[in-house]
Amino acid sequence: MSIRLSSLCKSFGDHLALDHVSVEIETGEFFVVLGPSGCGKSTLLRCIAGLEAIDSGEIALGGQMMAGPRTFVPPERRNVGVVFQSYALWPHMSVEQNVAFPLETAGLARSETADQTAACLEMVELAPLAKRRPADLSGGQRQRVALARCLAQSARTILMDEPLANLDPHLRSAMEEELAEFHRKSGSTTIFITHDQREAMALADRIALMKDGKLLQVDAPDKLYSRPASEMAAQFIGRSTIVNATAMQVQNGRARVHWADQPIDVACPSSTRPGPVRLMIRPEHLKPADDGALASIVQRATYRGGYWEAHVRIERTSEEVLVNLATRAGSGDELHLFLDGGWVVPADGPL
Numbered sequence: 520m521s522i523r524l525s526s527l528c529k530s531f532g533d534h535l536a537l538d539h540v541s542v543e544i545e546t547g548e549f550f551v552v553l554g555p556s557g558c559g560k561s562t563l564l565r566c567i568a569g570l571e572a573i574d575s576g577e578i579a580l581g582g583q584m585m586a587g588p589r590t591f592v593p594p595e596r597r598n599v600g601v602v603f604q605s606y607a608l609w610p611h612m613s614v615e616q617n618v619a620f621p622l623e624t625a626g627l628a629r630s631e632t633a634d635q636t637a638a639c640l641e642m643v644e645l646a647p648l649a650k651r652r653p654a655d656l657s658g659g660q661r662q663r664v665a666l667a668r669c670l671a672q673s674a675r676t677i678l679m680d681e682p683l684a685n686l687d688p689h690l691r692s693a694m695e696e697e698l699a700e701f702h703r704k705s706g707s708t709t710i711f712i713t714h715d716q717r718e719a720m721a722l723a724d725r726i727a728l729m730k731d732g733k734l735l736q737v738d739a740p741d742k743l744y745s746r747p748a749s750e751m752a753a754q755f756i757g758r759s760t761i762v763n764a765t766a767m768q769v770q771n772g773r774a775r776v777h778w779a780d781q782p783i784d785v786a787c788p789s790s791t792r793p794g795p796v797r798l799m800i801r802p803e804h805l806k807p808a809d810d811g812a813l814a815s816i817v818q819r820a821t822y823r824g825g826y827w828e829a830h831v832r833i834e835r836t837s838e839e840v841l842v843n844l845a846t847r848a849g850s851g852d853e854l855h856l857f858l859d860g861g862w863v864v865p866a867d868g869p870l
């Protein structure tokens with residue numbers, strides 16, 4: 520089911536938790552909301568589920584108005600499944616009873632309930648554990664029960680609030696793959712909340728970057744990484760350095776830029792004009808050269824598994840930039856680098 524949010528606002532006292540949030544999410548999309556703690560992610564999800572009333576704006580699910588001026592459809596009539604970080608399973612019920620519960624309360628016949636429950640448990644590969652209690656399951660298995668229960672409700676919209684946050688890193692990446700598979704099979708429109716950008720990148724069709732109750736940028740993960748719309752987005756996603764440079768010529772999304780007395784061709788937004796610009800350099804844009812134009816000194820380096828991430832000072836500008844090195848480097852080492860790529864950050868970004 521498609522989801523349309525129009526200029527949503529929600530305050531708690533004088534704190535504006537949602538500040539004119541507008542976005543359209545397509546049917547079947549896996550949409551991730553990414554942002555720091557307290558930016559309003561959970562509030563957004565709770566408003567869509569109907570667990571929280573909005574102050575103004577509109578929420579439509581599948582073209583039907585759920586919340587707006589004079590409209591408030593209660594949560595149980597929104598056909599939305601919610602999966603929380605805490606799983607919210609009933610401890611006294613078995614796995615299959617947990618999954619069957621929403622079907623029973625919906626008044627489904629006993630045999631139909633049993634069939635659907637079995638099918639949902641099959642889908643999350645929990646059929647052999649159907650008789651167990653939640654306490655006798657691992658964190659990942661409990662999360663799968665919560666997913667199966669969501670499936671049983673045949674919700675066309677699934678909202679997930681940091682469902683993997685309580686899992687250890689190994690289980691987390693296994694569950695990411697399962698979630699992607701679950702999404703593919705169920706075909707449901709999913710909104711997934713996280714403050715973990717790696718998780719967001721791995722799962723999302725599109726990511727909404729949220730800060731202070733506003734959506735700063737909504738884009739596919741690779742676009743968000745390579746074409747951030749603001750300095751804040753550039754700094755929030757991945758690692759980068761933003762330096763002062765001068766655009767000399769601009770044509771068709773490419774700019775010839777001068778930085779550290781070097782002319783460099785980089786990508787740029789169509790709004791770029793010749794003159795001073797802010798240039799985003801990702802670590803992978805800088806490459807070591809035998810004898811390059813950018814003489815630099817390593818300040819410190821950290822091993823990241825497979826490569827060293829080094830902070831280096833460019834001699835000509837005294838700016839410190841990040842670079843990934845294939846071989847060990849130590850403080851004081853001299854390096855020659857060349858810049859291969861970069862992005863002119865839009866000057867009129869949201870922040």
Ligand SMILES: Nc1ncnc2c1ncn2[C@@H]1O[C@H](COP(=O)(O)OP(=O)(O)OP(=O)(O)O)[C@@H](O)[C@H]1O
Nearest residue numbers: 531534536554555556557558559560561562563714
């Ligand atoms: N019921 C409430 N009463 C008062 N303030 C609230 C309430 N719920 C949320 N807030 C405030 O609204 C802001 C947004 O909260 P929200 O829980 O949506 O953030 P979040 O991005 O989900 O954070 P986290 O990642 O830490 O869960 C926060 O400043 C929070 O303190």
